[in-house]
Amino acid sequence: MSKRLVGAHMPASGGLAKAVLRGHEIGCAAVQVFTSSPQMWKAKPVDDGMVEAFREAKASTGIDMVVSHDSYLINLGAPTEEARKKSIGALIAEIERCHAYGIDRVVSHLGGHLGQGEEEGMVSIAAALSRVIDSTPPTVRILMETTAGQGSSINHKFENLARLLELCGGHERLGVCLDTCHIFAAGYDIRSPEAYEQTLDAFGRIVGFDRLGAVHCNDSKKDLGSKVDRHEHIGQGKIGLGAFRCLMNDRRLLGVPILLETPEAEVKHKENLDKLKRLIEGAET
Numbered sequence: 001m002s003k004r005l006v007g008a009h010m011p012a013s014g015g016l017a018k019a020v021l022r023g024h025e026i027g028c029a030a031v032q033v034f035t036s037s038p039q040m041w042k043a044k045p046v047d048d049g050m051v052e053a054f055r056e057a058k059a060s061t062g063i064d065m066v067v068s069h070d071s072y073l074i075n076l077g078a079p080t081e082e083a084r085k086k087s088i089g090a091l092i093a094e095i096e097r098c099h100a101y102g103i104d105r106v107v108s109h110l111g112g113h114l115g116q117g118e119e120e121g122m123v124s125i126a127a128a129l130s131r132v133i134d135s136t137p138p139t140v141r142i143l144m145e146t147t148a149g150q151g152s153s154i155n156h157k158f159e160n161l162a163r164l165l166e167l168c169g170g171h172e173r174l175g176v177c178l179d180t181c182h183i184f185a186a187g188y189d190i191r192s193p194e195a196y197e198q199t200l201d202a203f204g205r206i207v208g209f210d211r212l213g214a215v216h217c218n219d220s221k222k223d224l225g226s227k228v229d230r231h232e233h234i235g236q237g238k239i240g241l242g243a244f245r246c247l248m249n250d251r252r253l254l255g256v257p258i259l260l261e262t263p264e265a266e267v268k269h270k271e272n273l274d275k276l277k278r279l280i281e282g283a284e285t
Contacts (some may be wrong), residue, residue: 001197002046003029003208003255003278004029004248004253004277005029005030005065005255005256005257005258005259006028006029006217006248006258006259006273006276007021007028007029007031007032007063007065007068007259007260007273007276008023008026008028008030008031008032008259008260008261008262008265008269008272009024009029009031009032009033009259009260009261009265010028010031010032010033010136010265010269011040011265011266012023012033012034012035014037014144014254015032015053015054016050016053016054016057016058016101017050017053017054018057019031020033020054020057020058020061020063020066021060021061022060023028023061023063023276024063024198025172026270026273027270027273027274027277028063028273029065029177030063030065030066030097030257030259031063031065031066031067031259032066032067032068032107032214032256032259032261033066033068033069033103034068034069035068035094035097035098035101035103036071036094036097037071037072038069038070038071038072038073039072039073039225039258040071040073041071041073041086041090042095043094043251046097046100046101048236049102050101050104051100051102053206054101055102055279056238060129061109063064065257066103067103067104067105067107067213067214067257067259068094068097068098068105068107069106069107070090070091070094070106070107070108070109071090072093072109073085073090073183074090074091074108074109074110074111075087075088075110075111075112075114076088076091076110076111076125076128076129077110077111077112077113077114077116077122077124077125077128077154078111078114078124079114079120079124084124084125084128084217087128087130088101088114088128089131090192091108091132091133091142092132092136093160093255094106094138094143095132095136095140096136096137097150098140099136099140103130103140104139104140105136105141105142105143105175105213105214106140106142106143107143107145107177107214107216108140108142108143108144108145109145109229110129110144110145110153110154110155111122111125111153111154112151112152112154112217113152114125114152115152116152118154118160119154119163121154122154122160122163122164122167122187124166125154125164126167126251128170129142129168129174130162130168130171132201133168133173134170134229135258136185138173140172140173141174141175142174142175143175143176143213143214144161144164144174144175144176144177145176145177145179145182145216146158146176146177146178146179146182146183146186146227146251147179147182147186148181148182148185148186148220148228148229149186149187149225149227150227150228150229156186156187156227157186158181158202158203158207158249159206159277160208161206161211162206162207165207165211166275170205173215174211175211175214176211176212176213177208177213177214177215177216178203178212178214178215178216179210179215179216179218180215180216180217180218180219180220180243180244180247181218181219181220181229181230181231181232181237182216182241183199183217183230183243184220184224184239185190185220185222185224185225185226185227185228185230186225186227187224187225187227188202189240190239190243190246190247191224191225191239191240191242191243192242193242193246195226195241196242196243196246196247197246200250200252204252205263209252212253212254212256213256213257214256214257214258214259215246215247215253215258215259216256216259216260216261217234217247217258217259217260217262218231218232218234218238218239218261218262218275219231219233219234219235219237219238219239219240219244219262220232220238220239221234221238222238223238224238228254231261231263232262232263232264233263233268233271233272234260234262234272234275234276235275241279244275244279245275245279248276248277248279248280249279249280249281259271260272260276260277
C-alpha cells in the first residue's frame with residue numbers, strides 16, 4: 001500500500017507545534033493549520049522560539065507535510081482600493097509567516113467580485129495575486145481553493161481557476177486546493193465511480209494535476225448544485241462513502257495532502273480519519 005498523506009485541519013491553540021502534536025496523536029500524516037486567527041486582521045509576530053518548537057514537533061512526529069490556510073477576511077477582488085490593499089497586505093503577511101515556519105503552501109479562498117462581474121473580479125484578483133507574488137518569498141506556493149459558488153465567490157468552476165492561471169501568466173507559485181464539498185455544491189458530481197472520473201478528468205484537462213497542491217476532504221450537508229457550503233462527516237452527507245473510496249485510491253493524488261475539515265474537530269477528526277484510511281485498498285482493517 002502506497003502511503004497517503006491523509007490528515008486534518010488541527011486546532012493551533014497553544015501554537016503550531018501543538019497542532020502538529022495533536023495531529024500525530026490521532027494518526028495524521030499531514031496537518032493543516034491557521035498561523036493566526038482567521039477572523040482577525042492582526043497576527044502575533046512569529047519568533048524564534050515558536051519556529052523552533054514547530055520544527056521540533058515535526059521532527060519528533062515525522063509529520064513533514066504542513067499546510068496553512070489564510071484568513072477568512074481576505075478578498076483580493078474587493079471593489080475598493082482600500083479593502084483590496086488590506087487583503088493584499090494580509091496575504092503577504094501570511095506568506096511571510098509560512099516562510100518563517102518553513103511551510104511551503106498556503107490555501108486561500110481569494111474572495112469574490114462583489115457585484116463587479118465574474119471576469120472583472122478575476123482580473124482584479126489576478127492583479128492582486130501578482131502583487132502578492134512579487135512581494136513575497138518564492139518558497140511558499142499559493143493554493144487557490146475551489147468554492148461552492150455562494151454569492152459572488154469565484155473558483156466554483158474549473159474554468160475560473162484556469163482563467164486566473166492564464167491572467168497570472170501561469171506562474172509556478174500558483175496551485176489549487178480541491179474541496180470535495182465545495183465542488184459538489186458547485187455542481188460537480190463525484191458520487192459514483194463514473195461521475196468521479198468524469199469530474200476529476202475535467203479537472204485534469206482544464207486545470208492540470210500538476211497544479212493540485214492539496215485536497216480538502218469533506219462530505220456535504222447540502223445537495224448537488226446547491227451552492228451552499230456546509231461540511232458533513234465522511235459518508236454521512238449527500239456525497240456518500242463511494243466518492244471517498246475513489247479519492248483515497250486515486251493514484252493521481254499520491255503525494256498530495258488530503259485534509260479533513262469536517263465538523264467537531266476535537267472529537268470527530270480521529271473517527272473521520274480512520275474511516276478514510278479504511279477505504280484505501282490493501283489497508284489493514
